Amino acid sequence: MSSQFNYQINYGAGTPGASPRIDPAAPLYASEDGVVASLSNNECIFQVKRSGETHVMTFQVLQALDQSREFRTLDEHVARIMATIPGLASQREGVVRVLESLTRRGLLVSDSEFLKRVAGAAAAEPEPLRAVFIRACERPDRVERLLATLADYERRFRANRHYVLLDDSTSRDAANRHRDLLREFARATGCKLTYIGAAERQRLLDSLARAVPQAAQSLAWLAGGSEPGRFGGGRSWNVAMLLSAGARAILLDDDHRLPLRRLEDMREGLDPNPSAASTTRFFRNIDNALGAGEEVEEDPFELHLDVVGRPLGALTSSRRYAIEPAALRGLTLSRLDHLHGGAPIRTTHHGSYGSARSESGLWLYHLSPEDRAEFTRDRDSYLRNVEGGSVWYGYRQARAAGAGTFSPFAFDNSVMLPCTNPLGRGEDALFSSVAELCHDGALMLELPLAIGHVQESQRKRSTQTLAAHAPRFNYFVTDFVRRQLPQFNADDPAQRLRLLAAHLRDIGGANERGCLRQLQDYLAYSRADLIERLQNQYDGAPDAPVYWQADVRTIIQENGKALIAKAPPRLGDWPEGIDEAACATRLRKETTELAGAYEAWPALWSCARDQGARLLGAV
Template sequence: MNSDLSYQINYGNLGTARSVPAVDPNAPLYASEDGVVASLSNNECIFQVKRSGETHVMTFQVLQALDQSREFRSLDEHVVRILATVPGLQAQREGVSRVLEGLTRRGLLVSDREFLQRAEASVARDPAPLRAVFIRACDRPEQLAHLLGSLTDYERRFRANRRYVLLDDSTTRESANRHRDLLREFARATGCKLSYVGASESERMVAKLARAVPQAASILPHLLTRTGATARFGGGRAWNLALLLSAGARMILLDDDHRLPLRSPDDARSGFDPNPAARAHTRFHRNLENALGAGQEIEEDPFELHLDAVGRSLGALTATARYAIARESLRGLALSRLDYLRGAAPIIATQHGSYGSSRTESGLWLYQLPADQRADFTRDRDSYLRNVEAGSLWYGFAQARAATSATFTPFALDNSMMLPCANPTGRGEDALFSRVTELCHPGALMVELPVAIGHVQEIQRKRSSRTLAAHTPRFNYFVSDFVQRQLPEFNASDPARRLGLLAAHLRDIAGADDAGCLRQLRDYLAYSRADLIERLQHQFDGAQDAPVYWQADLRSIIESNGRALISSEPPRLGDWPEADNAGCIRMLREETTQLASAFEVWPALWAHAREQGDRLLDAI
């Protein structure tokens, strides 16, 4: 135990404080370590550093100085803050400076240089090979034709000769036949190796896996095929096929309504943004054509851009000039909020923005934009009425960043270590997958690059009706929020074990009596709506100068959610059909039990698929 910090700042009157020195913008920045405090006496305490576990004995006055130095600033700036914040210290500039110097020597104040060394401390990771580019398709031949056309241009330009796998979840024979024809045309145009996985191929794969992993036989049709109860919409079936067919390798995942090229925003810049609260940029365009032409097409191979990041460690990325963390970008950020930026952290997935149609089914997020973006959103009534449908916009970041989870479908994934399965049915499977991946691999990162992919849906969707209605989250968001807010901390390090623990908690949800099931649903809907109302009310209060049409719609959204909050109607989630209380109870039990069963058998399925390697894909 280090006890060298057991000294105290005297509060005596030693004369007037000296004038505040000018802040040197080139001076080193320092921030205090986060820790846990236990009292020893009326004057002393023990401070344990969370990151390292080291303990230090110090006076409470020193602890106050440490607490006021949480954000990266120069020592002179910290001194000024402490003098202004802690009563009685106005005349103790030299004493406060000595305290901070002592904290620096003991490593309790971390310099910007030391932090950057941590973030760049690379761990050698040899990325797994790329298995294939997987494309999810479902009854949209025209969209697939546009995507394959853009991939043809890509292959002709870069001669990458990648392998492509079409995962076809179509419900009609006409769509499936058209998809096969498009795939054959793509093969003739590019010479690439192609595989088609439709209904019959999925069923053969289910039968093969059921023989190899008998305990999964009953849940496999639900996981991988559109049959029986799983006839509902869901992108998770194709996602699960891709995860098994790429087990032990890396993969790229596209949807049929995507389009290349990747484009960067006009204000894109190199480097890495360490701010965990960085906001994406949203820009609105008059029509879809303008949105598709915005930004700059990237000159390099777009797949290699992502593959250069995924499967490596964060340190290997930030040690390069392209993704270096600038010292100045740390200013004002608390060290405790940057703990996720560890050089050894594996990059498990990469993300991108989008240009064209919004990737969301609701426009609620548009009413929570920062002031500068809100001005673009509401600049006149005609553009506002167009923008609320989110059919022609750009959404993304101007600088690379990292997060422990994400909201949208990744572009590239490192499946060399077990990634969890996705829920086969329902929307929002990407958000749930991300949250469960974070649970299975704590400390792993998803990196968002400052590029965007084209997203053009088959029709221009009417999002405003869903936006103005009461917020009713879907089942996948119910589970995602449960993982984030209600799970206890898991101690197991094995991803399979952690996934099994989640399954046990899901079975616990299903095991509640009728009153308990209703209470869980009502509590969740009340939490979701109350949280939304609070955030929107904060927006309304801070934007009194916003146009009246924006204010009127925002009030309408708040009121509709307020009415739903006090409603006695059955607590139905967004995916579910109209039902009474008994129907809601039944659907909650069925869906949580099915998802728990999938999580329980997934590690064995994934391990078998990894052993098969390329053979599993070649056998299709």
């Protein structure tokens, strides 16, 4: 039996008949996915992917099964089959009998059966919260504002949480100011505070290096790697992962601020659609953005801690995360593979209000028609909106997926979560893709909430947006993980991380010509994919304002020029003007460093887990 021939016959739309009346109370059904092997000219074996069960059927029955892939009522399936498969236009009773038989055999799954699968999960109490970690670097004014909102939170909810400031500042004045702010916060709230600056971090590294000497070099890079002019937020991220090993954690940045807020039209329940559209709203200024929506009345931290570390099935039984049967309409079971009851929630996410979290505005040209209308409603607001300085970005309803794009809020680090690159932006996307790789079937849960995000100054994003796309190194690795890795079969996350390291060493082990070819292929793919998606947006919006159309054409043209240019294949965070040899050297160096870190991480994480809270207490 072939295990490669996925069943997807798709005999065409046929001649549509009269549309059946849709009963909103009628159950929905969708066919199981499977693989097919021929037995004769008329019969085949169908093996269900999910269970491995085999069924013998005629090819005509297989055609009927193929036309029932989406969740719809039986009447709708009957009408489609009669209109699509030749010779069945007047065979309604026979088609109904076939579908009833497929239902009895479990090959047509009802909405209630599917939701029972999702709801099935063993109860599990997650590990306790270790601390709330705050990444800070050279911005005492941001830290002051964040701590003020956290003090308001503590006065309101009396949570008495442990806060840890991970200070990456090199300025003595900034570090001293951060310490003063923490002392003031402790006096105001009575909360336990831990400051980890350069000296404290070095003590931590020395302690772990003595315990795991074979990982000392990679540890120094993971928590202390630096390069002039290059973002280094991954250093504190990795320290937080070590200090929270074996427990749960919350991670904030110094430019965040509470409260969490939600849109007025937020909906309860879990949206099962993995491609659910996000919501973007635009505001005249940052103050308007910070006041948008409704403040969350519940403890915002508990909203995340109530779900992170728990199985999905334990959540969907509650009204807050229940899946409505009607939400399944039009979806196939293959698109819902990620929704199984035992899938653990490893991280939680939410949107943001205030400053956009991306350094480029390319995402603004892929908005839904509704959001695009607001984005482009007049030229003055459009020119303001393209800089992403006053926006709301998030979801109206909770959603689950394998990986997120932006930094998680809460982590379940009771089982090994991976490290990330200490250097370069996109460390959050890299973390999420590697976490998904390490924990096959685990999920992130995006809540329909948003946190304040206020940068120290307004950024000029449009310049980068209108230039040729030059993805950074961390996105190069992220896309490699998502697009090019073969299927891993190992269950152990440490083994999966080592397998990834081996593939990265293979990239870095190429000669100069091989390195350049890999970079050229990646940049060609990234730019061609961007051009195609933007062209589809352009073609689908003929009535869009001319200034939007002009900018889309500019982006397409600049990326088209870059596609055919004979320039060195430079990634976005490498120095401008470097030649081909330097690009190859960079690729070898950075993939080898990251591979070494992934190889060393399991031993470091295990050592940190064994010490537990004592490791944080000793800093």
